[in-house]
Amino acid sequence: MYSVPDQSGKFAVVTGANSGTGKETARRLAEAGAHVVLAVRTPAKGEQAKADILARHPSATLEVRRIDLADLASVHEFADGLIADGTPLDLLVNNAGVMAPPQRMTTADGFELQLGSNYLGPFALTLRLLPLLLAADQPRVATMSSGTANFGRIHFDDLQWQRRRYSPMLSYAQSKLADLMFTRQLATIAAERGWKVLSTGAHPGYTRTNLQTAGASLGRDKTTRSWVSRFDILPSQDVEQGAEPLLYAATALDVAAGDYFGPSRRFGLVGPTTKVRPTRRALDDAANARLWTESERLTAVSLTEHVS
Numbered sequence: 001m002y003s004v005p006d007q008s009g010k011f012a013v014v015t016g017a018n019s020g021t022g023k024e025t026a027r028r029l030a031e032a033g034a035h036v037v038l039a040v041r042t043p044a045k046g047e048q049a050k051a052d053i054l055a056r057h058p059s060a061t062l063e064v065r066r067i068d069l070a071d072l073a074s075v076h077e078f079a080d081g082l083i084a085d086g087t088p089l090d091l092l093v094n095n096a097g098v099m100a101p102p103q104r105m106t107t108a109d110g111f112e113l114q115l116g117s118n119y120l121g122p123f124a125l126t127l128r129l130l131p132l133l134l135a136a137d138q139p140r141v142a143t144m145s146s147g148t149a150n151f152g153r154i155h156f157d158d159l160q161w162q163r164r165r166y167s168p169m170l171s172y173a174q175s176k177l178a179d180l181m182f183t184r185q186l187a188t189i190a191a192e193r194g195w196k197v198l199s200t201g202a203h204p205g206y207t208r209t210n211l212q213t214a215g216a217s218l219g220r221d222k223t224t225r226s227w228v229s230r231f232d233i234l235p236s237q238d239v240e241q242g243a244e245p246l247l248y249a250a251t252a253l254d255v256a257a258g259d260y261f262g263p264s265r266r267f268g269l270v271g272p273t274t275k276v277r278p279t280r281r282a283l284d285d286a287a288n289a290r291l292w293t294e295s296e297r298l299t300a301v302s303l304t305e306h307v308s
């Protein structure tokens with residue numbers, strides 16, 4: 001098991017920290033000494049997660065704050081709260097995500113649900129929190145992608161699936177490819193501007209969490225059921241294993257800007273975290289820059305406005 005380096009004195013935000021890999025990541029960061037903000041959509045679930053973590057680690061310092069990544073007003077409210085407090089932010093973990101709703105659904109801002117929740121919300125959140133990140137000594141942004149990014153394509157002419165027949169899984173894959181392209185582009189921008197913020201990415205492998213059932217609870221179409229059933233032939237992991245690549249991306253000392261981590265695979269078994277090569281579609285600098293510009297336009301959150 002990966003040993004998280006000492007996080008004493010660090011201030012971290014983990015989105016989607018009430019369940020799955022987010023809760024486990026928050027737990028391990030708190031165990032290692034970080035003060036962790038559990039950034040959750042439903043505060044009561046956040047409080048339950050906090051109580052669970054405290055039961056295992058009584059000296060952990062945790063706080064619950066509400067954020068709905070599918071609502072930009074909520075993202076701004078969350079960011080405004082942290083900025084008003086003014087504590088430099090050492091670590092932002094963009095973990096929250098939703099997979100495969102039964103049909104095309106939209107966020108409060110009218111974005112297709114998966115693009116909005118999995119990518120545009122975290123994009124806006126990261127840009128808003130950059131001033132706090134840049135005030136920290138060794139800041140880091142770790143963003144959760146997915147192995148499905150390998151099947152993803154960014155449809156610049158129809159990002160929101162308005163002109164094509166909606167595919168819940170291909171839309172999920174697009175949103176997760178966008179996360180990976182964002183990870184790379186943030187690393188590029190940081191290098192260009194001489195920022196010390198380190199942008200890294202991870203995917204968990206197939207992990208037993210609420211992700212498969214949360215989407216399914218809304219009902220599922222036949223094609224998505226068939227996709228999801230294909231996951232079941234993959235070696236699955238428990239959440240402790242599944243959170244390891246994200247924890248590594250968030251805290252390991254031997255990582256470089258833009259690095260991407262996932263579980264290693266040998267003879268069909270899932271092994272320790274390793275650096276993985278992103279799909280070539282995430283290595284297209286021009287596309288990464290184009291997606292960034294388009295995301296600034298869609299969210300109306302821009303670097304020039306929020307970072308001097």
Ligand SMILES: NC(=O)c1ccc[n+]([C@@H]2O[C@H](COP(=O)([O-])OP(=O)(O)OC[C@H]3O[C@@H](n4cnc5c(N)ncnc54)[C@H](O)[C@@H]3O)[C@@H](O)[C@H]2O)c1
Nearest residue numbers: 016019020021041068069070096097146206207209210211
């Ligand atoms: N479980 C897997 O096999 C797997 C595989 C690849 C990638 N992932 C990614 O891992 C991340 C964590 O998922 P998980 O597997 O732990 O599932 P999960 O369902 O347990 O956790 C997802 C979390 O995101 C939160 N969330 C969803 N929409 C939100 C919103 N609008 N605002 C705020 N929070 C929101 C949920 O409340 C939940 O806490 C996701 O980004 C997911 O895409 C998971």
